Amino acid sequence: MAKSNFNIDRAKTHILMKEKSVANLLPSEDGLYLNEDGHWDFDKWREQFQIKIVKRNSLEMEFDLIGIQAAIVNAFRRILLSDVPSMAFEKVLIYNNTSIIQDEVLAHRLGLIPLKADARQFEYRQPDDENGTDVDTLKYKLKVKCSWNKNASPSAPLSEQQVNTNVYSSQIKWLPMGSQSNVYKPDDVNPIHHDILIAKMVPGQEMDIELHAIKGIGRDHAKFSPVATAFYRLLPEITLLRDVEDDLAYKLQKCFSPGVIGLQKTKSGNVKAYVSDARYDTCSRNVFRHEDLKDAVQLERVKHHFIFTIESVGALPPDVLFIEAVRTLKNDCLDLLQKMKNMKKSGKKKKNN
Amino acid sequence: MGEVRDRKLGEPVKSLEEKWKLVPAFLKTKGLVKQHIDSYNYFINVEIKSIVEANDKVLSDADPIFCLRYLNIKVGKPDVEEGFNMSKNVTPHECRLRDLTYSAPITVDIEYTRGNQKVIRNDLLIGRMPIMLRSSNCVLTGRSFSELAKMNECPHDPGGYFVVKGQEKVILIQEQMSRNRIIVEEDSKGNIQCQVTSSTQEKKSRTNVVVKNGKFYLRHNTLTDDIPVGIVFKAMGIVAEQEIFQMVGVEQTVVEKFLASVEECHRLNIFTPNQALSYIGSKTKQKKFGGGEKKTPVDEARDLLATTVLAHVPVEKFNFKVKVTYLALMIRRTIQAQINGKIIDDRDYYGNKRLELAGSLLSLMFEDLFKRFNWELKIIADKNIPKVKAAQFDIVKHMRQDLITNGLVNAISTGNWTIKRFKMERQGVTQVLSRLSYISALGMMTRVNSQFEKTRKVSGPRSLQPSQWGMMCPSDTPEGEACGLVKNLALMTHITTEVKEPAIAQLAYNAGVEDIALLGGEEISSPDTYLVFLNGNILGVIREYKRLLWVIRTMRRRGLINGFISIYPNHIHRCIYISSDGGRLCRPYIIVENGRPLVTQKHINQLIKGVRSFEDFLCEGLIEYLDVNEENDSYIAVSESNIEEKYTTHLEIEPFTLLGVCAGLVPYPHRNQSPRNTYQCAMGKQAMGTIGYNQRNRIDTLMYNIVYPQIPMVKTRTIELINFDKLPAGQNATIAVMSYSGYDIEDALILNKASIDRGYGRCLVYRNAKCTLKRYANRSFDRILGPLMDAATGKIIFKHDILDKDGICSPGEKVENRQVLVNKSMPSLTQNPVNNMESQPEYIEVPVQYKGPVPSYIERVMISSDSENSNLIKILLRQTRRPEIGDKFSSRHGQKGVTGLIVEQEDMPFNDSGICPDMIMNPHGFPSRMTVGKLLELLAGKAGVLDGKFHYGTAFGGSRVEEVCDELIKHGYNYQGKDYFYSGTTGESYLAYIYSGPVYYQKLKHMVQDKMHARSRGPRAVLTRQPTEGRSREGGLRLGEMERDCLIGYGASMLLLERLMISSDIFNIDVCNQCGLLAYSGWCHSCQSSAAVSSIEIPYACKLLFQELQSMNIVPRLTLKNYCD
Known part of the structure; x- marks a missing residue:
């Protein structure tokens, strides 16, 4: 029986997933991409750093960041969640609302509707600005009245006899301000989804609402977050420590996600398990439930291989969002450097004085 | 019978699939508060007639011919008198809104003498009877969902309470020792x-x-x-x-x-x-009173x-x-x-207890009032008959309705039950129905109050009696002084109403009981006979008591006598007891004969198909009701496997029914440490959620709602039975059991800010403001004026900013502190008639103001009229609150905690699939509390979420851990429910797997916003000039005796001086050093000089003490000395 090959050297690059705990022996920064004198070497890092895009469409993207520290990847995740701006309804002016949904709740519901508008083309609105301008505000209105449908036959189901019982996000109409009508088409700024149910009404109820969408960031309110979620996970790695054959092999296959463990015929006619692709294993560790398989596998995570997933809300494609996140981080860093420089200067000045 | 013979000896009894379906069938026929409604129905349809029959004559001492006789009494349908002798039918909801009493006229048919004539009058009104909701006379009974909706009533509302002066009142069930035993x-x-x-x-x-x-x-x-x-x-x-x-x-x-x-x-x-x-x-x-002849x-x-x-x-x-x-x-x-x-x-044996319900309490009250009513008629007759008058004396003209009406209404609205003839005086019989949540209302309907003194430190009546099995919920009792004295009924408990005795006595005689009146003395103590009792009275003796038992039981099962008659032997007493009295607790059981339950799978299938009802089971003698005494004489198997062929007489329908309504919400309660279930029972009543489908039509003094309530992922059968899934109070939060940041010590919770942004824990708080516009005796009346303009700017002043032109605030407006809701003013003179009509009466402004540091919105304004026909204005105010630090949450396992920290989503840990928990709970909450049920709820909830279905955590059943784990494995999750998490702040993975998944959390009504309080300067009490006390009066925070002791011990004298005098009630007085009395303005009035007067600072309370002592002829004299001397 092969013994576990997890030792201090392997701990530099791998995290061991034991049955009941995780062994992450060394902090992820340790001993990576150093030059001869023990300092971190940018060139060395750049040489081996890779980004592999695995899956990409307008809403979701999965890509690998290989050879990078967790702190940096996490920074991108954090920025995506709460620092990349997007547009959302912030001011809801209710002229009339006789539906049973309370004004505040209605405003809250409206606020959470994602908009197609590209926040990069807008400025932040000043906090004391009541009306906004065409560079920082998008105006919409929602004017719906529920009534009886006179044309419907009396025998028709109730839903057909009434008009506008359901208020959907598609009924929010954009009101261009200033020169906005030249720049955008309604589809560029309207709600992304047309079938979000906002409220239900009965005949006689109505709502007359004006909405202002502004640019904001996720830290202020979750509705401004441009992603549904952004997260990463470490690449799983599964090693079989001994041969697993026949019944045990089938059993082993079942312990992992489909496609993780492959089976092949050996020359002796037995079925032997091998690791075909550990990438999409959910790392459920359910192998450890079986005494007879417990010692046959070693579950690990590759420390510097991040599988990053971005689920965009829909205003911007996820790849653009990631670039935005990188840009935000870069600008923040430059900003910090600038500030430090200024501090040095002012410190010198102080000394001189 | 063939089936029985087919069975081989010792073969285990097959368990009945879906036997629990009998429970909803039971509840369908009886409803959740059947006890109250049955008892009230019995009162207004049967008992009231016998009360009138027992007191049916009013005679006069003045005239031997005079006689008033009641022939019949009826309670009608609820209506309301709208003046001019008009009355219209009324719904309970209208009564709630308009502060009316939901009551029906009590009419009698009488026969009386007018002069020498004999007159019969029918349908004469003698008073009004408050009507219990969903009772036989209520407009809501037997209505469909849509009809109820039209009446603004929630179809899931259980009824069983009264609406008196707009308030919902419950007559609590009273526990008593059984009588005549x-x-x-x-x-x-x-x-x-x-x-x-x-x-x-x-x-x-x-x-x-x-x-x-x-x-x-x-x-x-x-x-x-x-x-x-x-x-x-x-x-x-x-x-x-x-x-x-x-x-x-x-x-x-x-x-x-x-x-x-x-x-x-x-x-x-x-x-x-x-x-x-x-x-x-x-x-x-x-x-004491020498009434009648000696x-x-x-x-x-x-x-x-x-x-x-x-x-x-x-x-x-x-x-x-x-x-x-x-x-x-x-x-x-x-x-x-x-x-x-x-x-x-x-004494604590539950068979010796009887429960008194609304019906019997009301009948006591009604009989008392009816007797007084008749006595008053007699007095009137005695006084008036001897007088010679133009018109003939007609007793009908002297019948006042308000005696009975007011008597009943006052009793129910105050809860004071005073019945003179029994020297009974009880307080707190009724309580306002708590509408905090649906569960709190339901819980109140099943509450049983004991007559024992709460202060007495006795353990007997408080402890859980084995005989309470299945009748009383073992978990649901308050903590503290009322512990064990206030109980709750279990789910299937029924309380009997009285059954007439004579027929049963006759049956017993026919079954071989020998009448005691015919026997000599020795027979009662004869060793081979059994004494037979009927409701505590000796009926006779019987030699073959087994035959009697068999006869009565068989008759009962055949439906030939009432199903609630119980019979049981007591072999130590050598007695057979037959009971048919009211107030006994009983519950249904499946009858077992020859080791076989009579209910078979065939019956259950018919029940599921809907061709069989619970009544059919009773009629066919498959199920019967047993009261506590008979239950304790039976051999009851909890499940089919426990049936012993020789002994078993009955089979439990479902073991989870031994819990009550509140304890039924807890998933896996049988895995929890028992006090935790008790805590949850208390907390479930404080949870915010939905209170009924008509909640938006109500104008309550205080109502809490949650914005997005959810059905718990882990349900129980009870939850479905009591419709908690339709009126839920809580939300499924994804929790991670781990420590985070140190702000989670002492059960504090960490909340995810993004979850709150998206609507988690958001709640609505409704309050009302009320005012009436009265008319006074001197023909003056209250009025409302429009908003006041500021003369300089021409704008409406701030206080009146939200008023409409009619002087009442308009819906949708935001109200700030001290703004006026109704600009009401009332005349300064209301007593004496206004002499000169020309001059306008003077008015004092009495506006209805909004008070509170946080603004509200006006939801609705209602203008109506109340029972005195004065205008009634009710304003509903609304606040929407998102959770904040300090708000209280609790899971369904008695694990409460306050929000310790609200964390940005990016700082929250996340797992391999990118899930961020909504809430982080500290694992230290588990070891000492031993709430294994919560662990299971999380696991079952997680599996349910992944599989898209609800799991069940029903008591003594529910989804088993193995099934749940298999489901988790099926979806690629760890079977223990633990996931690989990454820290949101460092980005590194955690070294432990984190137990995470959805748990149903309740938001409790205790919120920081209602409790926060601070004061620098503020109002003072008039008498002592010290700062006021309490948050509502913007009071100061007291530096009490013990705190004072600390400062004395420390020697911080200047701090003491500041806290106790300077910051409190410092006062400058003049003291005459010559006489030691208080001087005034530098002049001593007793010495008539200013020579020795000096000014000092003392607490005002001290000065007050001196003066109060002086007023009692005690002279306190002050002697002043220079500090340096």
């Missing part, structure tokens, strides 16, 4: 005594047989002294000693014990009934023995036979108890 007990000195509390329609009395110096005495509260029992026997006509001994018992042991008591008669020289009666007559208490002591004693002592035993024509037998039995029991301690009865 012999109870042998040991008093504090170790003496055995035998007690019977007799109660009939007219009288209530308590009779004791006590032992003193080895002799037996009769003790009764109408007698000044204890009477030797021998004398009582003689007074009742049993003169011969032999006969006395025969009745009590002729066994050697009994005779020995009883001998001394019989001897007592001889010592007192009492041998004849007359001697005995005059002896008793001399010991009777003197009546009786001789002998007559009085005979009357007393016949009617008051052991009042429930009937004595006809002074034939004491039955009563003597009863007394003899009491003595016999006492003697037996002296010999064998096991015979002593347990």
Whole structure:
């Protein structure tokens, strides 16, 4: 029986997933991409750093960041969640609302509707600005009245006899301000989804609402977050420590996600398990439930291989969002450097004085 | 029968699939608060008639011809009088909104004499009866969902309460000792005594047989002294000693014990009934009111023995036979108890308890009022008949309705139940129905109040009695002083109403019971007979008691006699007890015969198909009701596998029904430490959520709603049965069990800010403001003025900013502190008539103001009129609150905690699939609390979320861990529910797997916003000039005695001076150093000089003390000294 090959050297690059705990022996920064004198070497890092895009469409993207520290990847995740701006309804002016949904709740519901508008083309609105301008505000209105449908036959189901019982996000109409009508088409700024149910009404109820969408960031309110979620996970790695054959092999296959463990015929006619692709294993560790398989596998995570997933809300494609996140981080860093420089200067000045 | 024979010996009984479906079937026919409604229905349809029958004549002393006789009484349908003798039907919701009483007219048919004529009048109104919701006379009964919706009523509302003056009132179930039963007990000195509390329609009395110096005495509260029992026997006509001994018992042991008591008669020289009666007559208490003609002591004693002592035993024509037998039995029991301690009865045994419900309490009250009503009519008749008048005396003109109406309404609205003829005075019988959540309302309907004093430190009545099994919820009781005294009914408990006795007695005689009146004394103590009791009265004796048991039980199962009649033997007493009285607890059981439950899978399938109802099960004798006494005589199997062929008589329908409504919400309660379930029962009532489908139509003083309530992922059968899934109170939060940041110590919770942004824990708080516009006797009336303009700017002043032109605030507006809601003013003179009509009456402004540091929005304004026809304005105010630090949350396992920190989503940990928890809970909450149910709820919830279905955590059942784990594995999750998490702040993975998944969390009503309080300067109390107390009065925070002690101990004298005087009630006074009295403005009025006056600072309370002492002729004198001297 092969013994576990997890030792201090392997701990530099791998995290061991034991049955009941995780062994992450060394902090992820340790001993990576150093030059001869023990300092971190940018060139060395750049040489081996890779980004592999695995899956990409307008809403979701999965890509690998290989050879990078967790702190940096996490920074991108954090920025995506709460620092990349997007547009959302912030001011809801209710002229009339006789539906049973309370004004505040209605405003809250409206606020959470994602908009197609590209926040990069807008400025932040000043906090004391009541009306906004065409560079920082998008105006919409929602004017719906529920009534009886006179044309419907009396025998028709109730839903057909009434008009506008359901208020959907598609009924929010954009009101261009200033020169906005030249720049955008309604589809560029309207709600992304047309079938979000906002409220239900009965005949006689109505709502007359004006909405202002502004640019904001996720830290202020979750509705401004441009992603549904952004997260990463470490690449799983599964090693079989001994041969697993026949019944045990089938059993082993079942312990992992489909496609993780492959089976092949050996020359002796037995079925032997091998690791075909550990990438999409959910790392459920359910192998450890079986005494007879417990010692046959070693579950690990590759420390510097991040599988990053971005689920965009829909205003911007996820790849653009990631670039935005990188840009935000870069600008923040430059900003910090600038500030430090200024501090040095002012410190010198102080000394001189 | 063939089926039974097919079965091989010892083959296990197959369990019935979906047997629990019987529970919803039971609840469908009876409803959740069937006890209240049944009891009330019995009262207004049956009992009220017998009350009137018992008091059906009003005669006058002034005129022997005069007679008023009630022929019939009826309670009508609820309506409301709208003036001008108009009345219209009314719905309960209208009553709630308009502060009316939901009541129906009580009408009588009478026959009376007017002059020499005999007149019959029908449908005469004598008062109004508050109507219980969903009772037989309520407009809501038997209505469909849509009809109820039209009446603004929630279809899931259980009813069973009253609407009195717009308030929903519940008459709580009262627990009492059962009446007319012999109870042998040991008093504090170790003496055995035998007690019977007799109660009939007219009288209530308590009779004791006590032992003193080895002799037996009769003790009764109408007698000044204890009477030797021998004398009582003689007074009742049993003169011969032999006969006395025969009745009590002729066994050697009994005779020995009883001998001394019989001897007592001889010592007192009492041998004849007359001697005995005059002896008793001399010991009777003197009546305070000398009503009626004087009786001789002998007559009085005979009357007393016949009617008051052991009042429930009937004595006809002074034939004491039955009563003597009863007394003899009491003595016999006492003697037996002296010999064998096991015979002593347990007062806390639940078979000895009866529950008093709305119906019986109301009938007591109504009878009292009806008697007073008749008495008043008699007084009027006595006064008016002798007077010669133009019009003939017509008693109908003097019938006042308000006596009965007000009596009932006041009793229900205050909860004071005062019934003079029973010297009963009880407070807190009714309570306002708590509408915090649906569960709190339901929980209140099943609450049982005990009559014991709460302050007494006795453990007996508080502890859980084994006989409460299945009748009372073992978990649902409050903590603290009322612990164990306030109980809750279990899910399937039914409370009986009275069944008439004569038919049952006849049946018993036919079944072989020999009438006691026909037997000699010895038969009652004969070793081979059993005594038969019916509701505490001796019916007779029987030799073959088993036959009697069989007859009555079979008749009951066949549906030939009422299903709630119970019969059980007591072999120690050698008695058979038959009960048909009201207030007994009972619950349904499946009958088992020959080791086979009579209910088979076939029946259950029919039930599921809907071709069979619960009633059918009862009618066909497959299921029967057992009361506590009979239940304890039965051999009941909890599940099919427990059935023992020889013994088992019954099978439990479903074990989870032994829990009540509140405890039924807890998933996997059988895995929790028991006090945790008790805590949850208390907390479930504070959870915010939905209170009913009509919640948006209500204008309550306080209502909490949650914005997005959810059905729990882990349900229980009870949840579905009580419709909690349709009116939920809580949300499924994804929790991670881990420590985070240190802000989670002491059960504090960490919340995810993004979750809150998206609507988690958001709640609505509704409050109301109310005002009435009255008309006064002097024809002046309250008025509302429009908003006031500022003369300079022409704008409406801030206080009136939200007012409409009519002076009432408009819906949708935001109200800030001190803004006016209704600009009302009232006339300064309301008493005396306004003399000169020209001058305008003066008005004082009495605006309805909004108070509160946080603004509200106006949801709705209602303008209507109340019962006095004055205008009623109700304003509904609304606040929307998102969770903040300090808000209280709790899971369903008695695990409460406050929000310790709200964390940005990016800082929250996340797992491999990118899930961020909504909430982080510290694992230290588990080891000491042992709430394994919560762990299971999380696991089952997680599996349910992944599989898209609800799991069940029903008590003693529910989804098993193996199934749940398999489901988790199926979806690629760890079978233990633990996931690989990454820190949101560092981005590194955690070194432990984190237990995470959805758990149902309740938001409790305690929110920081309602409690936050601080003060720098502010109002002071008028008398002492010290800062006021309490948050509502913007009071100061008290530096109390113990805090003061600390400062004294520390020696911080200047701080003390500042806290206790300077910051409190510092006051400058002048003191004359010559006389030591207070001076004024530098001048001593007692010395008439200013020579020695100096000014000092003292607390105002001190000055007040001096002056108060002076007013009591005590002179406090101050002596001032220079500090440096």
